[in-house]
Amino acid sequence: MSTVPPGSALPEVIGARRLNQGITATWWYTVSGVMAFQVMVVFVWLSIFGGLGFDFATLAVIGAGGLVWCAASFPLLLQYRHRDDAAGPVAGWRGILIPIAVAIAFGVVTGVLSGLWLVGTLPLIQSLALLNWPRGVRVRLLLVAMVVLAALWFIDLRTAFADADAEVVGAWWVFGFIGVSLPVMAVMSLWWWDVLVTLDRARASEARLGATQERLRVATDVHDLQGHHLQVIALQLELAERLLDKTGAQDENRDAALEQLRLARASVAEARQGTRDLAMRFRGVPLPDEIANAVDLLRAAGTTADAAVSADAAHAPASVLGPVIRETTTNVLRHGSGRWARLSLARDGDAWRYEIANDAASDSGVSGDGPRVESGSAGSGLDGITRRVAEARGAVRVERGKGEFHVIVTVPDAATEPEGSR
Template identity: 55%
Template sequence: MTSPDDRAAAAPAAPGLRSDRRLTRSITVTWWYTVSAIVFFELMLVLMTVSVLHLEGFRPAVVRAVAAGGLLWLVATGVALVAYRHRTDSAPLLPWRSALLPLSTAAVLGALGWASTGIWIVAITPVVQVAVMLDWAAGIRLRVVVAATALLAVLASIDARSVFTGGDSAESNWPVMVVYSVLLPGVTVLSLWWWDVLVRLDRARAAESRLGATQERLRVATDVHDLQGHHLQVIALQLELAERLIDKGRAGAALEQVRAARTSVAAAQQGTRDLATRFRGVPLEHEIANAVDLLRAAGTTAEATIDPDSRRAPADVLGPVIRETTTNVLRHGGGRWARLLLTGDGAGWRYEITNDASSPAAASEDGSGLTGIARRVGEAGGEVRVERGRSEFTVTVRVPATGRPAGPVTVPAEGSERR
């Protein structure tokens, strides 16, 4: 139940999007739960109404007609719910075009129900149910629900005095039907209100994500501006000074300024590379999480164990190793399961990835993936160990906790290098 101000504030951020509700796929399951609850409540009401009419002694043809009308009412409710789900924030509060079919269907069913049974609550309930599902504003919808509930309660009391006068069997059933009918508008609106709350929360989450990305871009732009602006200003001053010295015939001093400008250019290039490297760095827990998601997306059952202090591990060494070994599992693994492990013991860090072995034909394939991993890890003072069994393949990488001069490069044995 959203107000007009909420609708305006929640308008789509990107041009061309008609409504954020069309993008809330992550809560689609919740929407189907909502629809199922409303339809189930209605279905129970239809069954109880048919039972009460039967016990009250109505003709079988009337009972069958009311049952068929109840099924059509469920269809009309489905149409109204679809219209509610796909309404847009820029549309009028009452989209009569989409509401015309369910409203007219409910009105016809109500008229037929009154003509065949003479029961007010049977005639009015379908119309009231569709009416409360229209896209009312918050305050108006509350008034509509209160008025609909009061109307159904009054009509139920009239029916109780004029229609439901049968035996004990009927008297034991019709009050339940009346209670369900009177509660139906409130239950429906509460379900839709809960859905609206989830939509707004999902929209807020998406907006927060976009805001975080925008702030990160702004931070990168600011750092690049500060870095390049400083160096460019220094280079401009050095070249201007060199030009003046040349005009004065001091070629030697001008050459020194040109050399200084070249040094400034090199410093700017290095600073840009360092900045790009810093922003490209991804925490290792995120690297492993991404690897697990990628493996699962490929149909592999993947799980990971990560040390709580993994942020202290050398991400510049292990990050590329995680990406390369994950790619190797996708290309050469059996495709059924994989396990990833990252632990530290104070002296160093151990990364291990184990997966089901591929077919024998794949074992003889040539590849340079493990050689590249071993070279990178060896330059950081670590080592790589490859173990291939009958049913699994394991790559274990050990790196020191702090960097040290490059040690010997451990290249996997020829029989193991299949990746």
């Protein structure tokens, strides 16, 4: 048995049901980096103020206010994640009003208690840096913010720290560098997120373009294949009609007309076979690849999925089991809870056994009496799978346990393609 590795590549395009795990993880790395840097700035403040001899109550107020300010920055980051490139920074002003007010209040309180301009100004500038500014405007605002913060840092150094000891002054130099760098770090993190989103959108667009080109190619092949035969059939039938309408040499014309009709029927058969071969060429994916694709799709949707595939699974009847694998995977995405799924394909005596199991959901595609077929979707769902497998002399068994749902399909080794798929 071969197992599909957990690190398999994800498909290029995923459904809208869940976000791609990779880009979501990167988003949380970005958020945690910005938040951690802000928390570090607050603790540096407390360290410096403690060295300046501030009492415990003042340090407690500054520390609590700093944590509230950091928490208030999270809604700004969340709004930035779902931002509209064409919208301005105040497009969702209701969502930014409270965080900006918290930053202003914290800056005023901390600035008054400490008597430092940099401490009073940095929270507001940092919160403004997290807004959805246009890219050109954002760079200019960042440069202005760096100049303002550096100037306030220098003013505080010349006034409030004139009589401080060397250790506190050295700590203020470190904090000044961190404070001026805080908006820069935040903007760089958001810029990296913008680059990642742009790349992800380009990847999805490339996949959609590839699918469109493939559809156009298939349409061209079908047009070329059917167009030629249908044109010949039309000419043959027209000739037969004219021959049958003639009054002279009736027997000879009838024989010629019958010959044209036989040729037309042969052309129809050739066109049908050509179309069938073309369809099979696009449907003929090896079953190990089908299961690997199903696992990748489930993982892309946020489901923990794995598969066990027999080494000789490529010899299983793909025309029967291929659509079954695709349909059951779709059912898991539609009706499962989305936490885990397991797929397996192995030989069972003189038959092939395919099984897919997943965590059941309250709205799964099964009622208490058996499988449920979606209304208005004839031939789909578990009933459609049952009909397809029955045409290949196979069997479908559905089992639902406590929190689990199993679909087990058994198909004879020598199963042929169902008539309904031709």
